Amino acid sequence: MSEVLLQQIERLAADAKTKSTQLHKGETMIEIEQSQLKNFITRLVNQIKIRHLSTITGLDLGQNIGIIYHFWRDRNTIHLKTFVPKTKPTTVSIVDIIPGAILYEMEIHDMLGVMFVGNPWMDKKLLLPDNWPDDLPPPLLKNVKPADIRKRLGLEVEKK
Amino acid sequence: MPRRRAGAAIPEMFRTMLEKPSTRAYPYQKVELPARFRGKLDIDPERCTGCQVCAMVCPAGVITMIDIGTRKVGDKELPVKRPVFELSTCIFCGECVDNCAFKALEMTKQFELATPHKEDLTMRKALTK
Amino acid sequence: MTEDKPPRKEESAGLMKYSAENLVPFGPIHPALKEPEYFKLVLEGEKIVEVIPRIGYVHRGLEKAAESRPWVQNMYMFERTCGICSFVHSLTYGQAVEGLTIYEIPRRAKFIRTIIAELERIHSHLLWVGLMGHWAGFETLFMWVWRDREVVLDLVEAISGNRIHKSMNAFCGVRRDMPEGMEDRIVERMKFLVDRANYYKGIVDTEETMLERTEDIGRVSAETAEKLCAVGPMARYVGLRRDIRLNDPYAAYDEVPFDIVTSKEGDVHALLKLRLDEMIVAANMVSYAVKHLPEGPIRIKIPPVIPAGEHSSHSEAPRGEIFYYVKSSGGRTPDRVKSRQPTMANLPTALEILKGQTIADVPVVLTAIDPCFGCMDRMSFLDIESNRQWTWSGEELRRYGINYYFPERMKMR
Ligand code: SF4
Ligand code: SF4
Numbered sequence: 001m002s003e004v005l006l007q008q009i010e011r012l013a014a015d016a017k018t019k020s021t022q023l024h025k026g027e028t029m030i031e032i033e034q035s036q037l038k039n040f041i042t043r044l045v046n047q048i049k050i051r052h053l054s055t056i057t058g059l060d061l062g063q064n065i066g067i068i069y070h071f072w073r074d075r076n077t078i079h080l081k082t083f084v085p086k087t088k089p090t091t092v093s094i095v096d097i098i099p100g101a102i103l104y105e106m107e108i109h110d111m112l113g114v115m116f117v118g119n120p121w122m123d124k125k126l127l128l129p130d131n132w133p134d135d136l137p138p139p140l141l142k143n144v145k146p147a148d149i150r151k152r153l154g155l156e157v158e159k160k
Numbered sequence: 161m162p163r164r165r166a167g168a169a170i171p172e173m174f175r176t177m178l179e180k181p182s183t184r185a186y187p188y189q190k191v192e193l194p195a196r197f198r199g200k201l202d203i204d205p206e207r208c209t210g211c212q213v214c215a216m217v218c219p220a221g222v223i224t225m226i227d228i229g230t231r232k233v234g235d236k237e238l239p240v241k242r243p244v245f246e247l248s249t250c251i252f253c254g255e256c257v258d259n260c261a262f263k264a265l266e267m268t269k270q271f272e273l274a275t276p277h278k279e280d281l282t283m284r285k286a287l288t289k
Numbered sequence: 290m291t292e293d294k295p296p297r298k299e300e301s302a303g304l305m306k307y308s309a310e311n312l313v314p315f316g317p318i319h320p321a322l323k324e325p326e327y328f329k330l331v332l333e334g335e336k337i338v339e340v341i342p343r344i345g346y347v348h349r350g351l352e353k354a355a356e357s358r359p360w361v362q363n364m365y366m367f368e369r370t371c372g373i374c375s376f377v378h379s380l381t382y383g384q385a386v387e388g389l390t391i392y393e394i395p396r397r398a399k400f401i402r403t404i405i406a407e408l409e410r411i412h413s414h415l416l417w418v419g420l421m422g423h424w425a426g427f428e429t430l431f432m433w434v435w436r437d438r439e440v441v442l443d444l445v446e447a448i449s450g451n452r453i454h455k456s457m458n459a460f461c462g463v464r465r466d467m468p469e470g471m472e473d474r475i476v477e478r479m480k481f482l483v484d485r486a487n488y489y490k491g492i493v494d495t496e497e498t499m500l501e502r503t504e505d506i507g508r509v510s511a512e513t514a515e516k517l518c519a520v521g522p523m524a525r526y527v528g529l530r531r532d533i534r535l536n537d538p539y540a541a542y543d544e545v546p547f548d549i550v551t552s553k554e555g556d557v558h559a560l561l562k563l564r565l566d567e568m569i570v571a572a573n574m575v576s577y578a579v580k581h582l583p584e585g586p587i588r589i590k591i592p593p594v595i596p597a598g599e600h601s602s603h604s605e606a607p608r609g610e611i612f613y614y615v616k617s618s619g620g621r622t623p624d625r626v627k628s629r630q631p632t633m634a635n636l637p638t639a640l641e642i643l644k645g646q647t648i649a650d651v652p653v654v655l656t657a658i659d660p661c662f663g664c665m666d667r668m669s670f671l672d673i674e675s676n677r678q679w680t681w682s683g684e685e686l687r688r689y690g691i692n693y694y695f696p697e698r699m700k701m702r
Binding site: 165166167168169172173176182194195196197198217218219220251252253254255258267 | 358361362363364365366369429430433436439443446447448449450451454456464465468488491492495496497498
Binding site: 029 | 345353537601629637
């Protein structure tokens with residue numbers, strides 16, 4: 001079962017001109033181009049029937065922001081990793097394929113400032129406060145210090 | 161499927177009315193605490209050597225080390241430190257107790273820690289030696 | 290009462306001139322809410338047509354904070370994510386980190402983890418059943434269930450030293466062994482809980498108060514739930530066999546026999562019975578695990594530096610799938626920790642269920658997914674066409690209500 005699934009995934013990855021690496025037992029990591037992403041996920045959902053998206057993780061990787069889609073079925077976890085440049089953090093939304101991704105995309109938009117084109121709620125905030133200043137950088141970027149944010153928002157309390 | 165009716169719970173209600181109350185008259189009646197209960201932290205100043213391990217492992221930043229003097233090791237002067245505990249932020253995880261190699265720390269069964277003065281929760285016991 | 294009646298525009302004393310589309314803010318600070326969350330409910334008459342969530346009022350930046358703390362300290366921090374199912378958070382985070390190391394977890398530790406996780410499930414489900422009774426207006430059930438919940442909490446306290454924040458987990462093991470001579474007591478108490486759960490199942494099946502408020506409410510199709518990535522009981526009550534304990538066993542779940550419970554009915558009443566059934570399964574698992582506890586060490590001490598790499602782990606919390614992803618660059622602190630809680634995954638499904646329900650069912654439906662919200666008392670109306678806002682006084686509201694349901698009584702005046 002698992003072998004068959006892995007072969008299928010490898011074939012899919014080959015079609016998307018990338019390959020899959022085995023991270024740990026039962027965990028597959030696939031790095032994929034942004035342009036191939038939607039096609040890949042559509043085929044993952046419709047052909048291999050891996051329908052459950054656990055979550056989407058956003059990572060600050062220096063030059064880029066990594067976005068990892070975590071899927072699983074039975075004992076297999078598939079991490080689908082794509083990169084968006086920090087200078088132009090825009091990617092495609094997968095809400096039309098997996099509607100359950102809507103809140104995860106909003107979360108990454110709040111926390112890392114990535115724009116998901118096609119997500120209907122991109123203009124709303126989910127986690128950040130309403131009075132979050134527009135010129136403040138997204139808080140989960142590595143160069144943002146919590147102390148600076150607290151100062152900007154006027155929340156800095158004096159340390160005893 | 162059984163017939164649906166209002167008041168299916170009434171027999172049980174009468175039964176529980178005859179039972180002893182489930183609650184206890186705390187604080188007049190104390191609860192018996194299990195042997196492993198983790199309450200307020202306590203330190204034995206005699207045993208503490210000031211090794212700083214507890215301050216390093218504490219996840220809540222409860223412990224700060226304070227210099228209380230110096231001691232001579234070879235030809236170097238090294239500071240002697242003792243921990244001070246800010247118990248108001250302690251999360252009762254017991255990590256410091258597990259890691260103290262000299263068994264100086266222990267968790268007591270004391271849990272009634274509410275106080276109007278925050279300073280009451282700062283434990284400076286180890287400094288007095 | 291709630292059958293479809295067209296809004297009587299002319300008869301409503303001029304209060305409702307335009308199409309009856311209303312916006313009801315729900316939360317964030319509210320006497321009946323346990324956590325501050327905010328939902329914008331767009332209503333049409335009494336029916337909800339759209340729900341817009343706004344969460345994050347208690348967002349403390351755990352993921353950011355984790356980046357500056359040592360690996361072990363993060364475990365205690367993540368354990369405090371939730372005040373109900375705390376153990377499973379540290380378990381999942383621990384598993385994610387353990388995957389990066391070369392060490393094996395001792396078998397006895399795996400069993401102890403299973404026991405605690407199942408005790409926690411019983412406690413969480415009991416809490417939920419009680420709250421369900423509370424919101425459905427059956428306060429007696431709430432009292433009884435919470436009384437029985439003390440049984441589990443006492444056991445957890447005897448094993449771990451604390452009722453909620455157990456602090457039992459360590460990397461590659463558990464910190465405390467099972468106490469000596471607890472076996473009989475646990476088995477006996479579990480039998481008591483199974484009896485109680487069976488009794489409550491009878492109650493929710495026959496008691497009119499409960500049936501009125503829960504039957505035929507909160508329906509969603511299996512396809513929708515699957516598409517919206519529902520997890521835990523929210524996936525199982527529509528018939529999806531999605532349970533990580535079974536699909537991808539962790540701890541000792543591959544050695545303890547059990548079967549997951551699913552339901553076909555797909556309403557809140559089914560959810561109630563499903564959670565009670567799950568409790569019985571969990572109690573039996575605890576009894577089995579206690580009786581078959583293997584001998585051996587409970588912990589391996591590992592160095593504070595975790596090798597570089599990335600790993601993820603998921604496990605079945607009482608509310609559904611918990612997911613942790615960790616990335617290490619070989620230092621004393623993690624590079625990134627991502628944690629996703631089951632309520633976040635179930636929120637899209639809950640919003641979908643709310644659409645088409647009446648406003649009186651909002652507390653019941655929202656409690657069904659287990660984040661627990663109450664009903665509302667403040668109403669402000671946003672007239673969508675004219676963008677005019679106004680508030681009704683209690684008297685006006687009462688008159689409108691009487692007029693809506695009993696127009697003949699108004700005419701008599
Ligand atoms: S209490 Fe223990 S761990 Fe802390 S400084 Fe003293 S000897 Fe070291
Ligand atoms: S019990 Fe935990 S939080 Fe409290 S002082 Fe010890 S290590 Fe720190």
